[in-house]
Amino acid sequence: MKALRDEGLSIVALFHSHPASAAYPSAKDVALAFYEDSAYVIVGLSGREPVVKAFFITNGVVEEIEIRVLPL
Secondary structure (H helix, E strand, O other), rough: OHHHHOOOOOOEEEEEEEOOOOOOOHHHHHOOOOOOOOOOEEEEEOOOOOEEEEEEEOOOOEEOOOOOOOOO
16 A cells, blocks of 8 residues: 555555355445445356446445446
């Protein structure tokens, strides 16, 4: 984190997967959500196809946000 700050950079998103559950923050995810200005991207792998969703987590409140993939 110090190196990021020293370079004038910031974290815009963090991601992880849920191999056996939905793409939604678990209670542990919410409790460990220390970066309120960053999106939390979760890949749910429990279904036939992966599901990718993103959230802001602020003071224990989960808000789903839209993900848009733009062409290069």
